[in-house]
Amino acid sequence: MNFTLLGEVGMWKDCQLIPLGGPRRRTLLAVLLLELDRVVPVDRIIRLLWEDEVPATARNAVQGFVAALRRSLGGHPDARLVTRGCGYALQTDPERVDVFRFREAVARARTLPDREAAGVLRDALALWRGEPLADIPFESVRVRLGNALEQERLAAVELRAEVELRLGRHRDLVSELLRLAEEHPVRESLHGLLMLAHYRSGCTAEALETYRRLNHRLVTEYGITTGPALRELHETMLRS
Numbered sequence: 001m002n003f004t005l006l007g008e009v010g011m012w013k014d015c016q017l018i019p020l021g022g023p024r025r026r027t028l029l030a031v032l033l034l035e036l037d038r039v040v041p042v043d044r045i046i047r048l049l050w051e052d053e054v055p056a057t058a059r060n061a062v063q064g065f066v067a068a069l070r071r072s073l074g075g076h077p078d079a080r081l082v083t084r085g086c087g088y089a090l091q092t093d094p095e096r097v098d099v100f101r102f103r104e105a106v107a108r109a110r111t112l113p114d115r116e117a118a119g120v121l122r123d124a125l126a127l128w129r130g131e132p133l134a135d136i137p138f139e140s141v142r143v144r145l146g147n148a149l150e151q152e153r154l155a156a157v158e159l160r161a162e163v164e165l166r167l168g169r170h171r172d173l174v175s176e177l178l179r180l181a182e183e184h185p186v187r188e189s190l191h192g193l194l195m196l197a198h199y200r201s202g203c204t205a206e207a208l209e210t211y212r213r214l215n216h217r218l219v220t221e222y223g224i225t226t227g228p229a230l231r232e233l234h235e236t237m238l239r240s
Contacts, residue, residue, distance in 0.1 A: 001079045003033050003097045006149070007129030009136065011072060018072050023137050024049045028065050030133055032081070032090035033097055034145055039087040051140050098127045099149065106156045114163045121160040128153060154184070161193045170200040181210070185217060188230050195230075199237055207237055 004010040009026045011018045020026050027049055031040055046058045055061070066088055070081050079092040094100035105124035109117040132149035133142055157180065164173055177194040184190055191214045198207035211234045215226050225231070 001073070001076045001092065001096060003029070003079075003092070004129070005030055005033055006098045006102065006127050006132055006153075008134045013074075013076070020072060021068060023135070024061075025065050025068055027136050027138060027141055028062070029069060029090075030136060030141070030145065032069075032088060034099065035089070036094060036097060036100065037089060037091055039084040039089045041087040043086075045088070048138070048141050048144075051138060102127050102156070103152070106152075106159065109159065109163075114166050118160060118163045118167060121156060121163065125153070125156055125160065154180075154187070154190075158189055158193060161197075165193065165196055165200065168200075170197045173197045174201060174203075186214070186222070188214070188227055192230050192233055195233060195237070204237060204240070208234070211237075 002012045004012070009020070009030045011020060011029065020029060028045060031045060031048055042059060042062055045062055046054055049062070050058055066081060066083075073079050073081060078096065079090065081088060081090050094104070102124050105120050105127075109120040109124070112120060131146065132153075133146040136142055136146070161173055161177060164170075174194070174197045177190065177197055181187070181190050181194050191210055195207040195210050198204070198210060211226070211230065214230075218224050218226060226234070
């Protein structure tokens, strides 16, 4: 039994996708997986599943969703959905959940030499099949849970870029970092990596222009300037 959250929510057995039913059942599974081995109170489940329009039958409905999820698990010995007080917990090996495999790989990469770390990070990022929780229709769930996962992905992308830069692969990174900087136009860490990739590729003018555009956007839209680390990088490039 394996579970996926880095894309559409899924439960897999023997390489076969197990039907989960409607969106609230999928959301329940996602919430329980993200809180693996920890009790999720029924009240929190209800808030996530119904947002601001909670029906009087919500608790009974949650019990029904839990029963259906247990049937889907089919008594599999490697995954158990247990009741604890006023909540539920899903118990399984974290290695069976793509989110936890991703996190373990990123943590391991931080301890490895750069060449090994680059490969581990590429494999970790390959676990992503799209936006996290992609088939969950409830905005509050995607904002509260999905956005945090996306930030983890971006941090891993940046870590891989840092490693690749240290390995001298700056030219190979430019196009990817350009795309990411366009998608995240005020993320300073990404822009700093793009500046370095340009600079080390011999394109100092492009590196300085990247800084100018970012600083202009921050000033005009937010009334702030870039942070000290990026300013120092910019000044170093100017002095060179």
